[in-house]
Amino acid sequence: MTMNDKVQPTGHAAASAPPARRRFLKDVAGVAGGAGLLALGAGLYAKQASALPATAIRPPGALPEDDFLAACVRCGLCVRDCPYKTLKLAELGDRVATGTPYFEARDIPCEMCEDIPCVVACPTGALDRTLVDITKAKMGLAVLIDQENCLNFLGLRCDVCYRVCPVIDQAITLERIHNPRSDRHAMLLPTVHSEHCTGCGKCEKACVLPGESAIKVLPIKLAQGSKAEHYLRSWEEKEAAGRSLIGDQVELPVRGLEGKAYGDTRVGPADLPQVPDQAPAYAPAKPAGGGLDSGWKP
Amino acid sequence: MSAHVNAGAAPECQVPPTSVRGAALRGVVARPGREAVEAKGWLRAHKWLLLRRASQLGILALFLAGPWLGWWIVKGNLSSSLTLGVLPLTDPFLVAQQLVAGHWPYQESLLGAGIVLAFYLLFGGRLFCAWVCPVNLVTDAAAWLRRRLGLKGGKTPAGSTRYWLLGFVLVIAAATGSLAWEWVNPVSMFHRGLIFGFGLAWGIVGGIFLYDLLIAPRGWCGHLCPQGAFYALLGRASVVKVAADKRSACNDCMDCFAVCPEPQVIRPALKGVGQDHPLILDADCTTCGRCVDVCGKDVFRITTRFNRSE
Numbered sequence: 001m002t003m004n005d006k007v008q009p010t011g012h013a014a015a016s017a018p019p020a021r022r023r024f025l026k027d028v029a030g031v032a033g034g035a036g037l038l039a040l041g042a043g044l045y046a047k048q049a050s051a052l053p054a055t056a057i058r059p060p061g062a063l064p065e066d067d068f069l070a071a072c073v074r075c076g077l078c079v080r081d082c083p084y085k086t087l088k089l090a091e092l093g094d095r096v097a098t099g100t101p102y103f104e105a106r107d108i109p110c111e112m113c114e115d116i117p118c119v120v121a122c123p124t125g126a127l128d129r130t131l132v133d134i135t136k137a138k139m140g141l142a143v144l145i146d147q148e149n150c151l152n153f154l155g156l157r158c159d160v161c162y163r164v165c166p167v168i169d170q171a172i173t174l175e176r177i178h179n180p181r182s183d184r185h186a187m188l189l190p191t192v193h194s195e196h197c198t199g200c201g202k203c204e205k206a207c208v209l210p211g212e213s214a215i216k217v218l219p220i221k222l223a224q225g226s227k228a229e230h231y232l233r234s235w236e237e238k239e240a241a242g243r244s245l246i247g248d249q250v251e252l253p254v255r256g257l258e259g260k261a262y263g264d265t266r267v268g269p270a271d272l273p274q275v276p277d278q279a280p281a282y283a284p285a286k287p288a289g290g291g292l293d294s295g296w297k298p
Numbered sequence: 299m300s301a302h303v304n305a306g307a308a309p310e311c312q313v314p315p316t317s318v319r320g321a322a323l324r325g326v327v328a329r330p331g332r333e334a335v336e337a338k339g340w341l342r343a344h345k346w347l348l349l350r351r352a353s354q355l356g357i358l359a360l361f362l363a364g365p366w367l368g369w370w371i372v373k374g375n376l377s378s379s380l381t382l383g384v385l386p387l388t389d390p391f392l393v394a395q396q397l398v399a400g401h402w403p404y405q406e407s408l409l410g411a412g413i414v415l416a417f418y419l420l421f422g423g424r425l426f427c428a429w430v431c432p433v434n435l436v437t438d439a440a441a442w443l444r445r446r447l448g449l450k451g452g453k454t455p456a457g458s459t460r461y462w463l464l465g466f467v468l469v470i471a472a473a474t475g476s477l478a479w480e481w482v483n484p485v486s487m488f489h490r491g492l493i494f495g496f497g498l499a500w501g502i503v504g505g506i507f508l509y510d511l512l513i514a515p516r517g518w519c520g521h522l523c524p525q526g527a528f529y530a531l532l533g534r535a536s537v538v539k540v541a542a543d544k545r546s547a548c549n550d551c552m553d554c555f556a557v558c559p560e561p562q563v564i565r566p567a568l569k570g571v572g573q574d575h576p577l578i579l580d581a582d583c584t585t586c587g588r589c590v591d592v593c594g595k596d597v598f599r600i601t602t603r604f605n606r607s608e
């Protein structure tokens with residue numbers, strides 16, 4: 001841009017300007033253009049390289065990525081004051097903006113120090129000192145990303161990610177659901193709650209799978225969908241208003257389920273019509289493996 | 299800029315006309331300082347060089363003592379550091395980029411930048427380049443090897459390129475809202491690399507060495523580096539200056555021109571071109587003192603800008 005600005009006057013003034021001045025302007029244009037190109041190259045490279053790989057997590061209190069890249073001077077003081085050597089400065093070639101601090105949870109997770117020394121150490125405000133309660137940190141969000149290999153999803157009781165969570169029972173809970181495979185066991189599914197998860201990565205670090213973890217901390221932007229704002233969640237609205245917004249539902253009796261709680265449509269063996277004498281026309285298939293049929297139906 | 303001035307300078311002084319700067323740039327003087335060693339002894343002919351290396355390496359050692367030996371005297375790196383847990387120091391060049399990128403840093407960062415700013419404003423901006431910056435070790439090595447190998451020619455960009463680059467660095471910071479230059483800045487990258495680990499940053503440092511050695515004599519520090527340009531601007535009114543106060547003794551050996559990283563700054567003071575006092579006031583002078591060392595006639599000395607005596 002500058003090159004054009006400078007070259008044009010040279011052309012116009014060609015007739016009147018002394019050749020020395022013309023050459024000077026041309027030189028300036030060349031120099032400015034060269035410098036501009038160099039800076040532009042740096043800028044473009046910076047823009048292109050500013051995408052953070054999904055496994056690189058910023059320290060607690062880090063400003064949103066765009067602001068962070070304007071604020072962090074890459075001094076490493078946060079790295080120096082992290083007692084667990086969690087944080088490191090990106091080196092050229094690490095795919096993280098050169099010199100900026102990050103950690104990889106599977107490698108060394110954040111131990112959620114109560115005094116948050118990394119934030120205290122940061123002189124620039126790239127790590128925001130308004131974060132004083134580490135449980136309010138939002139470094140990322142854990143996601144149980146591989147439901148095919150997570151042992152709890154296979155019906156076992158591993159629970160390790162749940163046990164190690166510093167915010168256990170809030171950030172991560174075990175949700176009990178029926179195990180359709182055995183049909184008579186429960187599965188306890190590790191379930192992360194974004195409201196409380198700090199993204200420390202202790203769960204990812206602890207996951208017992210041999211290589212990659214089944215639960216991973218991801219940048220919140222990757223881990224979370226956007227909320228469907230137009231959809232009112234009746235239960236939340238009811239809680240907020242203290243009552244249902246559309247009034248209580250009329251409870252009509254359902255034939256055959258009179259003795260049950262309203263809405264419970266489950267059918268057990270006892271609910272089936274009993275035909276004691278006659279052998280059934282066909283035998284219901286037994287579940288593979290010879291398990292008992294509990295008769296549970298969703 | 300000054301390069302343009304002396305390009306056609308007439309031989310108005312009593313000494314015979316010599317294209318000293320050109321000769322120096324072309325590396326005609328392969329072993330400058332020989333005469334000085336004979337005249338003053340090796341130690342005195344390397345006094346400022348040794349002091350400078352001690353300063354550069356000493357500062358580096360302070361930063362490295364922590365991670366290497368567990369002596370946490372200084373934490374961080376040249377971009378921002380904390381000494382003995384109380385003294386914050388921040389590179390004002392970075393704070394300038396931060397401000398135009400739209401981030402207002404914390405007080406201690408501003409205070410740190412203020413201290414550094416005040417120091418260089420007072421004593422001389424490019425003291426940073428000669429006495430602190432680790433890249434100087436690399437570019438000095440390249441210049442030395444270039445002289446020794448007798449490499450001539452090359453294509454050097456104009457000395458003003460760095461000021462343009464400095465401007466554009468700030469423009470790009472504002473345009474991208476980030477410290478874009480820090481992705482590639484060899485100065486901070488080299489220092490950080492030495493302390494925190496290099497990755498591929500060796501490539502950039504090696505690139506500067508080869509650029510200075512093979513393509514552009516004194517190309518990086520003398521023509522391109524926007525950080526050096528920033529500090530040069532700071533040093534415009536600073537106190538510590540080199541003076542050619544015994545310039546009448548000059549025998550035109552050209553050794554000072556050969557070693558000076560910014561040879562264009564010497565001529566006005568030494569030859570009285572465009573000024574009559576013997577002070578080197580050009581802000582590009584890094585106050586490295588190498589000209590003092592290599593001069594067999596003791597023409598130069600480091601003094602203050604108020605001392606115009608000869």
Ligand code: SF4
Nearest residue numbers: 082110111112113118
């Ligand atoms: S909270 Fe503690 S463990 Fe986590 S990054 Fe900061 S200093 Fe390191």
Ligand code: SF4
Nearest residue numbers: 072073075076078122
């Ligand atoms: S202490 Fe702050 S400015 Fe320094 S590297 Fe860490 S986040 Fe960046």
Ligand code: SF4
Nearest residue numbers: 165197198200201203
């Ligand atoms: S990252 Fe894992 S361990 Fe840490 S708070 Fe979230 S769920 Fe708990």
Ligand code: SF4
Nearest residue numbers: 427431433519523526
């Ligand atoms: S010009 Fe740049 S690289 Fe060279 S010494 Fe100065 S700051 Fe360092």
